[in-house]
Amino acid sequence: MGDAVSYKDLGLANSREMFAKAMVGGYAIPAYNFNNLEQLQAIIVACAETKSPVIIQVSKGARDYANQTMLRFMAMGAVQMAREMGSDIPICLHLDHGDSFDLCKSCVDSGFSSVMIDGSHLPYEENVALTKQVVEYAHAHDVTVEGELGVLAGIEDEVQAEQSTYTKPEEVEDFVGKTGVDSLAISIGTSHGAYKFKLGPGEEVPPLRFDILAEVEKRIQGFPIVLHGASSVVQSYVQLINQYGGKMEGAVGVPEEQLRRAAASAVCKINIDSDGRLAVTAKVREFLANNPGEFDPRKYLGAARKELVDLIKHKNQTVLGSANRA
Ligand code: G3H
Ligand code: 13P
Ligand code: ZN
Numbered sequence: 001m002g003d004a005v006s007y008k009d010l011g012l013a014n015s016r017e018m019f020a021k022a023m024v025g026g027y028a029i030p031a032y033n034f035n036n037l038e039q040l041q042a043i044i045v046a047c048a049e050t051k052s053p054v055i056i057q058v059s060k061g062a063r064d065y066a067n068q069t070m071l072r073f074m075a076m077g078a079v080q081m082a083r084e085m086g087s088d089i090p091i092c093l094h095l096d097h098g099d100s101f102d103l104c105k106s107c108v109d110s111g112f113s114s115v116m117i118d119g120s121h122l123p124y125e126e127n128v129a130l131t132k133q134v135v136e137y138a139h140a141h142d143v144t145v146e147g148e149l150g151v152l153a154g155i156e157d158e159v160q161a162e163q164s165t166y167t168k169p170e171e172v173e174d175f176v177g178k179t180g181v182d183s184l185a186i187s188i189g190t191s192h193g194a195y196k197f198k199l200g201p202g203e204e205v206p207p208l209r210f211d212i213l214a215e216v217e218k219r220i221q222g223f224p225i226v227l228h229g230a231s232s233v234v235q236s237y238v239q240l241i242n243q244y245g246g247k248m249e250g251a252v253g254v255p256e257e258q259l260r261r262a263a264a265s266a267v268c269k270i271n272i273d274s275d276g277r278l279a280v281t282a283k284v285r286e287f288l289a290n291n292p293g294e295f296d297p298r299k300y301l302g303a304a305r306k307e308l309v310d311l312i313k314h315k316n317q318t319v320l321g322s323a324n325r326a
Contacts, residue, residue, distance in 0.1 A: 005072065006141065007113035011079035013090040014113040014144040018053045019183060019224035019268040027321030028227075028263035031055035032312065033096060033273035035062040037074070038305040039280070044078045046312035048087035050323040055114070055269060057094040060103060072111045089326040094146075096271070104134045108143045116185070120148035124171065131179040139180065146269075149175055150187030152229050164191060169215035176220050183224040183269060188212045190229035194238075194251040194274050208258050217266045224268035231274035232256055232319075234311070237282040244285035251278075256319050263320050270320055279311045280304040 007014070018029045030047070034040045034056055047054040056078065058071055066074075075093045082089050094114040095107040104115040117134040119127035131147045138145045150167030167186040176184060188209040190196065197205050216225065233253025241248050259270060283304040287294070294300065317323040 004109040005111040007093060007111050007143065010072070010076045010093075010111050011083075011091075012075060012093050012111070012113040014142060015055065015092050015094070015146075015224075015269070016144050016182060018055075018090055018092060021053075021325065022268040022322070023222060023224060023266065025321075025325060026264045027325060028267050028270040029053055029055055029092075030312070030316060030320050030322055031057050031094065031096075031226075031269050031271045032276060033057050033059060033062065033271075035065050038301045039276060039308065040074055040078055041081075042276075042305045042308035043312060044081050044091075045085070046309045047089055047091075047316065047326075048082045048085045049309075050313050050316040051087060051089060051326045052316040052320075052322040052324075053090045053092075053326050054322075055092045055094045057096040057271070058112075059096045059273075060099060063095075063107075068106070068110050075111065087326070092144075098134070101130065101133050101137070104145075105137055108138050108141050112143065114144045114146065114182075116146040116148070118148045118185075120151050120185075120187075124175075128175060128178050131175075131181060135180045144182040145180075146183045146185055146226055147175065147179055147181040148185040148187075148226075148228075152187050153191040164189070166209060166212055167216060169212060169219055172216050173219045176223060183226050184216075184220070185226040185228050186213070186216055188227075190227060190254055192229045192274070194231070194233050194248060194253070194278065196229065196231075196233065196253050198250070199252060205252060205255055208254065208262070210261065213262070213265060213267070223266065225266045226269040226271070227259075227262055227267045228271045230254055230259055230262075230270045231272050231278075232259070234275055234278060237275075237278035240282035240286050241278065244282075244289040246281065246285060259319050260321070272315065275311060275315075276308055279307045283307045 153164035287300040287303045
């Protein structure tokens with residue numbers, strides 16, 4: 001690519017101050033994934049209206065889908081749009097699940113204000129070395145870095161993990177000290193996607209491993225923790241999807257009260273992608289089923305976008321506690 005672009009020139013913020021305030025305030029910053037215009041519009045409208053700081057994040061797959069230059073200009077547009085709404089909320093553009101130094105470097109150079117290097121599937125020392133390399137480059141550009149210890153079950157972008165490996169609390173201090181990361185994603189029982197737990201008849205979702213979280217917090221006091229795989233898999237959306245021709249049996253996620261408990265702790269960033277996907281799919285299916293003659297994408301995507309705004313406002317206000325913190 002051509003000349004490097006700094007996120008500071010785009011009006012974006014890194015995550016450092018956001019996390020410092022969230023730690024003190026006992027809430028979490030929402031990190032919403034986006035791939036397209038309607039998702040980003042909904043995130044910005046909902047966060048501007050609830051006065052919430054926000055992390056807009058892009059996976060490697062999303063970046064391949066949408067084109068990195070397009071995404072950067074969309075992020076610039078997002079900053080401007082929030083300002084025009086009279087709401088100067090801090091917006092952080094974050095790479096979700098970066099899997100190589102080159103990808104992280106490319107994001108730093110193209111205007112991202114934060115990157116995740118996910119070496120969680122690597123042997124410990126390799127994870128340390130890769131993460132440290134990314135931190136050195138990113139910090140030279142005042143870009144913040146998220147690392148990960150422990151592997152979530154499910155699908156992590158293109159990295160498949162059949163089974164979860166909980167974070168080992170005895171590793172966190174060494175990892176944070178050696179790498180210099182700004183935040184740490186941990187594995188305490190969540191997983192990516194819409195099928196987080198396999199429940200038998202009458203069974204309830206098992207609690208997250210708050211004991212591991214507490215042990216981690218004790219060892220790295222005041223250090224920002226990140227929770228991936230934090231969608232609740234809103235059942236009203238699953239029902240709408242199934243009602244209007246979809247097939248998503250047994251989809252289940254993390255109950256909201258467990259996320260509230262996490263947000264009140266050292267968990268400063270909560271990642272949500274699947275709930276947004278469900279909201280969009282439910283509303284598009286419903287709209288098209290009820291309006292079979294309609295073929296203007298603005299109509300059905302508009303219905304989806306409206307639902308997404310309501311969902312994100314609800315998350316900010318009653319789950320993460322990030323509303324009115326900007
Ligand atoms: O962690 C995974 C995120 O939900 C992104 O998913 O790789 O399908 O874009 P994706
Ligand atoms: P969900 O699939 O639970 O939304 O998790 C998203 C995520 O962790 C993105 O990194
Ligand atoms: Zn994730």
